[in-house]
Amino acid sequence: MQVHLTDDEVYTDIVFDSRHVGAPGLAHGGAVSAACDDLFGFTLWIARRPAVTRSLTVEYLAPVTLGQTHRITARIVKESGRTIHVAATGTNSSTTCFTASAIFIEVPAEHFIRHGGPGNPAIEALLNTLSTIDTHTREM
Numbered sequence: 001m002q003v004h005l006t007d008d009e010v011y012t013d014i015v016f017d018s019r020h021v022g023a024p025g026l027a028h029g030g031a032v033s034a035a036c037d038d039l040f041g042f043t044l045w046i047a048r049r050p051a052v053t054r055s056l057t058v059e060y061l062a063p064v065t066l067g068q069t070h071r072i073t074a075r076i077v078k079e080s081g082r083t084i085h086v087a088a089t090g091t092n093s094s095t096t097c098f099t100a101s102a103i104f105i106e107v108p109a110e111h112f113i114r115h116g117g118p119g120n121p122a123i124e125a126l127l128n129t130l131s132t133i134d135t136h137t138r139e140m
Helices: 029-042 109-116 121-132
Strands: 009-015 051-060 069-080 083-091 096-106
Touching: 009 029, 009 051, 029 051, 029 069, 029 109, 069 096
Parallel strands: none
Antiparallel strands: 009 069, 051 096, 069 083, 083 096
């Protein structure tokens, strides 16, 4: 998944394929849900805080067709204490096919180190990325 960052949103263009099939010709709801959860994780670039998913809801509004590009756009809706509320919309060229919302809970960076293992390159990269985002220009 290639993710792009704007001032207040993250987005990705995704094509669900035969690996993601649910009903014939359509993406499985679990694949759509996983894509949303993954993209929501990138809203942490905007929040600049490490967090984990507490809840995730997807509303399926139209069939998510295999082989068609869908743009998923996510943004932070509200931040309160340790809680980050996010929302997303998934559209193809002409139709909103799904919406999603999630609640993330901020956790200390040590949580990732403790559960990912000290020196884990993926954890180190995540923490490094979060600490190097320029909040004024949104560049990494």
